Amino acid sequence: QVQLQESGPGLVKPSETLSLTCTVSGGSISSYFWNWIRQPPGKGLEWIGYIYYSGSTNYNPSLKSRVTISVDTSKNQFSLNLISVTAADTAVYYCAGLAVGGPFDPWGQGTLVTVSS
């Protein structure tokens, strides 16, 4: 079955760019829409956006001005860039797949990113 694994720095300085990558294994990257979702410590879940293997994207308006999601089909990976981060961006970041018109499934295990100097 499809498995997802997030990777990237666990610590980012304020005003810098948060960059994460999700590696897809056990299935084709063309099978799903690929999402980023985050969860601040002790809080709820926030959808960030998705990308399709063709490159089409859809972002949450609350983050749209700071977010870019890209895909590398040759590596079966997709990535998140979030610019101008502040402490409010400290969260566990999850990657997740979704089939057309479906819920988020599967999910990666998540990676904690802390924004601090």
Added chain:
Amino acid sequence: EIVLTQSPGTLSLSPGERATLSCRASQSVSSSKLAWYQQKPGQAPRLLIYGASSRATGIPDRFSGSGSGTDFTLTISRLEPEDFAVYYCQQYGSSPRTFGQGTKVEIK
């Protein structure tokens, strides 16, 4: 944006009891595209229910979902020790996809 409000915030129950969790949407959820997830500490959310009432693969039948429009319910018929966790509802009928704030089911 559709706002999802879950109630109660915390549910204190004993193993074997029935749990009823509510999720209310600020506007109608298209085609009952409402999902429920379970999250345990340090773990990613796990899909339980999609399409308001369909169980995901491998989910025990003590979990059931119901509702349509703006009111949805997740019921756990008899709580097992492994069911104590936080539960989130999520709508995927319109963009942006949104989550409720969660209901914690704790051991009484």
